């Protein structure tokens with residue numbers, strides 16, 4: 518029964534059909550959210566989110582990994598988009614990625630400082646990415662830890678924003694999303710997310 522399904526799960530084999538079925542069966546928001554530590558470019562979901570810069574023309578970090586794995590057609594499509602403002606999002610095909618689409622969002626450059634502008638912009642990154650999913654009828658997504666690398670948004674508050682914003686979205690759009698993977702890359706983020714997910718997506 519639903520009662521036995523944990524509110525969130527850690528995933529170690531995110532492309533395993535049986536595991537995914539177990540994760541997403543049963544409906545309700547409680548079993549849709551998972552934590553995965555690893556490379557976002559391997560995930561077989563409708564969309565992976567890219568922590569891009571305003572040029573949308575690639576860079577380092579997760580952006581560099583996504584462009585490398587997707588191939589040069591991704592660059593060509595991004596090149597036709599006229600960039601993207603901070604906190605906004607744009608969608609492209611996934612090309613050579615297993616993900617069907619890439620949602621490119623531009624996080625705030627925080628350099629260690631969290632004020633209202635940085636917090637609101639990071640919140641909007643998650644909201645605008647989810648809005649694009651809804652507009653394109655997509656139901657499975659993986660998010661990296663937007664802004665917490667080169668852009669220097671502190672990890673704890675960034676995780677709070679990521680988890681609370683997605684939680685609110687799921688509560689308000691209960692039938693839209695079937696799966697959200699929080700894809701962390703660093704052990705520090707893994708520990709932070711694990712702790713916070715138990716609070717924000719609690720077991721009963």
Ligand code: AR6
Pocket residue numbers: 555556557558568569570575576577578579580581582583624661662663664665666667668669670700701702703706
């Ligand atoms: N899969 C998942 N997460 C990853 C991967 C990966 N393959 N590689 C790195 N991360 P960052 P930002 C994590 O710096 O702070 C780029 O140059 C990483 O450990 O990629 O938003 C863009 O072009 C960190 O936890 O993004 C921009 O100029 C998280 O992804 C700028 O960096 C985000 O770190 C954006 O900076």
